[in-house]
Amino acid sequence: MASFAQLGIQAGQDARFTDNARKSASNETSDLESRTYLTASYITDPGRCAATFTGTLGYSDWLDNSFDSEAYASMDLASQCEVATGLYWHLDNNLREVTQDSTKSNTPDNRTRKNVFSTGPRYLWRLTDLDTVTFETKYQNTDFSEPEETDSKRYIGSVDWTHLFSQTFNGGLSVSYSSTELDSGDEIDVQTMRATFSQLWSTTILSGAFGISEIESRFDSNLGSNSKSDGWVGELNLIREVTPTTDWYLKGARELTDRTSSFDIRFGEFEFNLREAITVEVSTLSTGINKQFSDQGNLTVDLFANRSDYLESDQLEESVGLNLGYSRPVSEKMSGSTAFRYQYSKFEQDKVDDEAARIQFGLTYQASRDFDIATSFGHEWKESDVASREYDENWVLIGLKYRFR
Known part of the structure; x- marks a missing residue:
């Protein structure tokens, strides 16, 4: 079967005015942030090798120097090749901007880039028509852009046995071991044994x-x-x-890990506190719906809860929240959207509770097949037991986007 590739490239320019650039409780200062960016996506499939890629590279500039001008980036790469029958080699890379201190507001001074690279072989050994054993080894490297953050090298090995009980149900056992070397000289070992399962119904998929x-x-x-x-x-x-x-989903996870792992990348609403102890017991749970209407409107509802218990300190962080989003066409060339987010956070060691919320509205006009003009405005606020953490912010954004292909 012949392979094919899909490549998409688009460029954009955003101008965002805010009346509280530093999200301060007092002495608020307004500023205008200009962002110029290039986004690319790539898909190739089928074939012996398959890959998907999405990435953004941009530059941010503040007119009144509330923050330093700097480049920013994000990317997701997932790829694998079948080098022989049953033997695969994968290479993945994920790059994100993450917060450093979860007790502080999300500003450029409280963000760092986290890059997680992993590669290694996976071998599928089919014992019988019903039984399969998978051997996998992986090297994973985590780097942060800020020098004060802890980087790591991780070596992972796992063996999985899966038995097909029926056409719709399978189960098995999984054993894994990981060894992590931190640039601070510390080492972390994790051993895990789990029972696995997957069940398929006509309208439901359940795995765990x-x-x-x-x-x-x-x-x-x-x-x-x-x-x-x-x-x-x-x-x-x-x-x-x-x-x-209408689709409904429920997903959750609980792991013993460290701050340099990819847990926060795999579960987007979760965030590590990079100012806390290195090892952590993490839990996350989310549920929601995706609903499409006959007028081409789309509704998303997401409820989430996260818990971080830092094992070498007394800090326990818990949060619950809600994300709402709705979009629909307004006319043949114009669409509108609105979004709302609320999060309640509790910090046990500090005996502090925080509440934060954000609401925004937007319009997008398709000036041509490849050119969009967008505008949006919103309001953010935060209330806390610590007065210096509180803030109110109003902002408005105008953006241009052009699709090259």
Whole structure:
């Protein structure tokens, strides 16, 4: 079968005015941020090699120098090649801007770029028509753009056995081991054993894994002694087609890991506090719906809850929140959208509760097949037991976007 490729490239220019650029509780200053960016996407499939890529590279400039002008970037690359029958080699890379201190507001001074690169082989050994064993090894490297953050090198090995009980149900066992070397000299080992399952119905897909895990930290001799923790871990994914135009999902996970892992990339609403201890017990749960209407409108509802228990400190961070989004065509060439977000956060060690919310409205006009003009405005606010964390912000944005192909 012949391979094919799809490539998309677009460029954009945004101008965003805010009346509180630094999200300050007092002495608010207004500023105009200009962003110029280039976005690319690439898909190739089918064939012995397959890859998907999306990425953005841009430059941000503040007119009144509220923050330094700087480049920004994000990307997702997933690729694999079948080098022999049953033997695959994969290469993945994920780049994100993440917050450094979850107790502070999300401003450029509180963000860093996190890049997670991983590569390695995977071998599928078909024992029988019903039984398959998968061997996988992986090298993973995590780098942060800010020098004060901890980088890591991670080596992962796993063995999975899967048995096909029926045409719609399979289950098995999974054993994995990871060894992480931090640039601080510390080392972290994680051993995990889980039972796995997957069930398919006509309108529902359910998969998951549950088991136990142990994490051991070996600190540099100048910093302290070793530590060890264990507990139950798991992952659950459920997707159900409620009606032909409505999908409902439920997903969650619990892991023993460290701040340099890819957990926050795999679960987008979760964020690590990079100012806390390195090892952490993390939990996340989200549920929501995607609804399409006959007028081409689209509604998304997402409820989420996160928990971070930092194992070498007394800090426990918990958050719950809601995301709402709605969009629909207004005319043949114009569409409108609105979004709302609310998050409640609790910091156990500091005995502090925070509440933050954001609402925005937008219009997009398709001036031609390849050229869009967009405008949006919104309001953000935060309330906290610590007065210096509070802020109110109003903003308005005008953007241009051109699709080259």
